[in-house]
Amino acid sequence: MTSDLLVVTALIGLSSSAVGAMAPLRIRMHLSVALTIAACASGFVMAAEVLHTGRAAVVHTTALLPQSGLSMVLDRFGALFVAVSAVVGIGAMVFRLGYHGQGLSSRTASCILPLFVTTLLLVPAAANVTTFLFLWELMAVTSLLLVLVDHRRRSEVASAGQWYAVMTQFGAAALLVGLVLLATHTGSQSFAAIAARSTHLPAGVRDSAFVLVVVGFGSKAGMVPLHVWLPRAHPEAPGPVSALMSAAMVNLGIYGIVRVGDGLLGGGPAWWWLLVMALGALSALFGSLHSATSSDLKRLLAYSTTDNVGLMLLGVGASGLFASTGHRALALVALVATLLHVVFHAVFKGSLFLSASSLQQATGTRDLDRMGGLLRRVPLTGTIFLVGGLAMAAMPVLCGFVSEWLLLQAMLHGLPSSDPAIAVAMPIGVGALALTGGLTALTIVKAAGIGLLGQPRSTGAAEAHEVGPSMRLGAAILATLCLVFGVAPFLVVPSVVDAARSVTRARIPDPLVGGWQVGLAGVHGALAPGLLALALLIAVTLVAGARRMLQPTPARRTQAWGCGRDLQTATMEYTATSFGEPLTRVFEDVLRPAHDLDVSHAAESRYYVEAARFHTSLDDAFERHAYRPASVGLGRWGALARRVPNGSIHRYLAFGLVALIVVLVVVG
Amino acid sequence: MRTGWPAASMVAVSLLQVVGVLVGGPLLVGLMRTVRCRLEGRAGPPVRQPLLDLRKLARRERTTSDETSWIFPLAPLVLVGSTVVVAAIAPLLATDPAYGWSADLFAVVFLLLLGSVALALGALDSGTAFGGMGASRAMTIGALSEPALLVVILALSVPAHSSNLPAIVTRSLAHPLWLATPERLLALVAFVIVIVAESGRLPVDNPSTHLELTMIHEAMVLEYSGTDLALIKLGESMRLAVLMALFADLFVPWGVASAPGPIHLVVGLATTVAKVAALGVGLAIFEVTVAKLRLFRVPELLAGAFALSVLAVLSALVVA
Numbered sequence: 008m009t010s011d012l013l014v015v016t017a018l019i020g021l022s023s024s025a026v027g028a029m030a031p032l033r034i035r036m037h038l039s040v041a042l043t044i045a046a047c048a049s050g051f052v053m054a055a056e057v058l059h060t061g062r063a064a065v066v067h068t069t070a071l072l073p074q075s076g077l078s079m080v081l082d083r084f085g086a087l088f089v090a091v092s093a094v095v096g097i098g099a100m101v102f103r104l105g106y107h108g109q110g111l112s113s114r115t116a117s118c119i120l121p122l123f124v125t126t127l128l129l130v131p132a133a134a135n136v137t138t139f140l141f142l143w144e145l146m147a148v149t150s151l152l153l154v155l156v157d158h159r160r161r162s163e164v165a166s167a168g169q170w171y172a173v174m175t176q177f178g179a180a181a182l183l184v185g186l187v188l189l190a191t192h193t194g195s196q197s198f199a200a201i202a203a204r205s206t207h208l209p210a211g212v213r214d215s216a217f218v219l220v221v222v223g224f225g226s227k228a229g230m231v232p233l234h235v236w237l238p239r240a241h242p243e244a245p246g247p248v249s250a251l252m253s254a255a256m257v258n259l260g261i262y263g264i265v266r267v268g269d270g271l272l273g274g275g276p277a278w279w280w281l282l283v284m285a286l287g288a289l290s291a292l293f294g295s296l297h298s299a300t301s302s303d304l305k306r307l308l309a310y311s312t313t314d315n316v317g318l319m320l321l322g323v324g325a326s327g328l329f330a331s332t333g334h335r336a337l338a339l340v341a342l343v344a345t346l347l348h349v350v351f352h353a354v355f356k357g358s359l360f361l362s363a364s365s366l367q368q369a370t371g372t373r374d375l376d377r378m379g380g381l382l383r384r385v386p387l388t389g390t391i392f393l394v395g396g397l398a399m400a401a402m403p404v405l406c407g408f409v410s411e412w413l414l415l416q417a418m419l420h421g422l423p424s425s426d427p428a429i430a431v432a433m434p435i436g437v438g439a440l441a442l443t444g445g446l447t448a449l450t451i452v453k454a455a456g457i458g459l460l461g462q463p464r465s466t467g468a469a470e471a472h473e474v475g476p477s478m479r480l481g482a483a484i485l486a487t488l489c490l491v492f493g494v495a496p497f498l499v500v501p502s503v504v505d506a507a508r509s510v511t512r513a514r515i516p517d518p519l520v521g522g523w524q525v526g527l528a529g530v531h532g533a534l535a536p537g538l539l540a541l542a543l544l545i546a547v548t549l550v551a552g553a554r555r556m557l558q559p560t561p562a563r564r565t566q567a568w569g570c571g572r573d574l575q576t577a578t579m580e581y582t583a584t585s586f587g588e589p590l591t592r593v594f595e596d597v598l599r600p601a602h603d604l605d606v607s608h609a610a611e612s613r614y615y616v617e618a619a620r621f622h623t624s625l626d627d628a629f630e631r632h633a634y635r636p637a638s639v640g641l642g643r644w645g646a647l648a649r650r651v652p653n654g655s656i657h658r659y660l661a662f663g664l665v666a667l668i669v670v671l672v673v674v675g
Numbered sequence: 676m677r678t679g680w681p682a683a684s685m686v687a688v689s690l691l692q693v694v695g696v697l698v699g700g701p702l703l704v705g706l707m708r709t710v711r712c713r714l715e716g717r718a719g720p721p722v723r724q725p726l727l728d729l730r731k732l733a734r735r736e737r738t739t740s741d742e743t744s745w746i747f748p749l750a751p752l753v754l755v756g757s758t759v760v761v762a763a764i765a766p767l768l769a770t771d772p773a774y775g776w777s778a779d780l781f782a783v784v785f786l787l788l789l790g791s792v793a794l795a796l797g798a799l800d801s802g803t804a805f806g807g808m809g810a811s812r813a814m815t816i817g818a819l820s821e822p823a824l825l826v827v828i829l830a831l832s833v834p835a836h837s838s839n840l841p842a843i844v845t846r847s848l849a850h851p852l853w854l855a856t857p858e859r860l861l862a863l864v865a866f867v868i869v870i871v872a873e874s875g876r877l878p879v880d881n882p883s884t885h886l887e888l889t890m891i892h893e894a895m896v897l898e899y900s901g902t903d904l905a906l907i908k909l910g911e912s913m914r915l916a917v918l919m920a921l922f923a924d925l926f927v928p929w930g931v932a933s934a935p936g937p938i939h940l941v942v943g944l945a946t947t948v949a950k951v952a953a954l955g956v957g958l959a960i961f962e963v964t965v966a967k968l969r970l971f972r973v974p975e976l977l978a979g980a981f982a983l984s985v986l987a988v989l990s991a992l993v994v995a
Binding site: 299379380382383389397400401402403408412415416418419420422423430431433434435437438439440441442444445446448449451452453455456457459460461462524530531532533534535538539542543546547549550551554557558560561562563564565566567568569575577579580581582585586587588589590592593 | 733734735736737738739740741742743744745746748751752753755756757759760763764774776777778779781782785786788789791792795796798799800801802803804806807808810811812814815817818819820821822824825826829832833836837838839840841842897898901902903905906970971974981985988989992
């Protein structure tokens, strides 16, 4: 049945794309969105069925792709990612129904968007190298086109598209080489055959394949230093697209690293995983630092995706490290924590990106410094953003807390092992995790506190109105899941454990205790999120009751204290930039902000200042020190190379002659 | 869950802890103030003055500024509520309060962080310059003290093989020598710095200043008044008491009741009160002797705490 559903999902997805391309304008959007939701629903049912029964969905056909044929096998591990993509897809598509603007209603976009969602549902099912790369590239190209839909009106879009195109093709090239390396050395391109034979490969092949694959998947996941496209492409993409990219597409980078590292290669030496952990810690710290200091709402969210991918990579690395030193149960716990974070990140980041797009539509800006007072003006959207943000900051009773706690537990219980690599890696991992957690809390207090609370800082914010019902519904679905998973993690934990077991093929008992608690089997103490939620609710209600009893009259509204002046305007409020300023100063050596102070003096005397302008900007250090020099160097190389073919026919004939001589010498 | 404690007595322990922290927190603040005054050669108000202040404030009118949303009145409730939950499940008086198995040290830390986040959001909700300034500074310091705090927890959890608080306390009581190991001493220093930073005491923040250049916590609560201000003052003093009681639990656990029975409980209560009072007096004496650090020197202090905590983990592994 699941195999049929796989075909059905693909067919509905393709037909919705066709409808988007061909249906008349009036019904085009609604029909294609409805069909895409149907594809997501069918994908979700299929994934749930696979996760429940453990029987893989299998589709093989030689008709569609030359040579190898199309080969798809959806096991439990892949099914988890399909389910996540499907849920995010449903939320984003419901949101899409009410979303206007940014060019998403053109014929091209209506055709491409369903195709992109379909590839998100199908990539985890690919079971041979050709199928995988085909779907992977289809996903990359469709997402690129969707980033570009608004390029006619805004020039930044084209630049963002260029960055994304270069990075994603660079990653795809690395993937291609890595996977082909494995396929040629094992003599088969089916994943099952590679997995069966890969342990006998020479170490050099395995090492280089793994590193290439980490580079390839890392660039898609937004891992530092390959993250530079994220903070450009996500802000410029239309709302539902950035939600899909950030909440569903980057997951597939993690999917790929685990699928190849643990699945196809069956684990590896400790240094592989230390490398992954180091990249993860770097991504987490760098991403959280930049998201804490940026004041563009969507750029902030894009950097926080890098940060969360870093946490996932920390978990993947810790899991591999434990497995390589023989701690199978702990390896499974770390992997479960990672996959839980994938699921939870998808729901909270999806709700954050969708509600941020709503805020952008309501206020006409995505600059936090021009927002404010939105929780009173757009109450539901504001609340959704707040819930998603607090979940991301790992606040208790929301979902992010559970996965972060489990990751901390895995690292804690790995420590007593006498392996020196673990002993050094784990405290540093916990430190990175903790600093990231603290910075994320700061980021969310800034984003929600400056953006939603206080007085409006611009007329756009002051006149903001709530967005349409379907936009609210789409984001609310995902925000509700943040709360549901946070209170009742048992809804997903068993499926995640099954998924993790299926990829590592570890035959060990469930390392977690079940039911309402989350905890490690055989360890005293556990986390009881439902209980904590109930206790918090009771405590807050009791305190509220006590306040009511002590002071029955409701609070009086009055002007805020203005230091004695009768004037408390929005210009006196802290902005996002000023909120992040202490942090920017603390990390000045890492961030290196550029300041520019321009003071013009009065003509009469230099002691009187007529006007002062202060400009501050924060570039990405990797972009400034690695990518810009590299792109300048490439440009120079291109200019040099252009001098060689100058259009002279004599020169071309000489080239031909020289080439012929070289060939003759080499062959002879 | 594990020991033979009757459910009723576990609930009684939890209730006693909550009431103890509710009353003890303000008294602790009063005690520290008195000690400070005496050392500075002043008579000072009576120790119970914070309680009297709370009674006075609680009856006064609540006011909010024109632009606030539902976050502003909710923040004090979450601050007090989250601290009450911590006080109920942490093993402050006995090793097995109700639901002690869920008193995970990481969970406790995140619950306290929830209170800080709520307060910072409430501060920003008033839409004034001071609110933003206080929230920005408080969150920066909180973010930077988080690594040291979690790594200290890691160092303390390694020997107990669990981050569950009752498990750590039980293990410390069973192996008293373990308390004098180098990792404990390193962790102790780091934890003291973190407590000072988290509860806004000197040299990180001066709780009695209203000078805009230096204030952190006071800037956040400027717009609160009446009953809400009473709740915030109560919540802050409760947090201080809970942090100190946790410190006593982790580093000098003797006296915490490990068996059921009213006598053990009375002993537990007496020793915990004595330990927290002693710690409060110590901190007050320390506060008199130091000057407030510049805001941008605080990160160095916290980085030092982080370095100590990493050393603590490493020495814990060497010893284990």
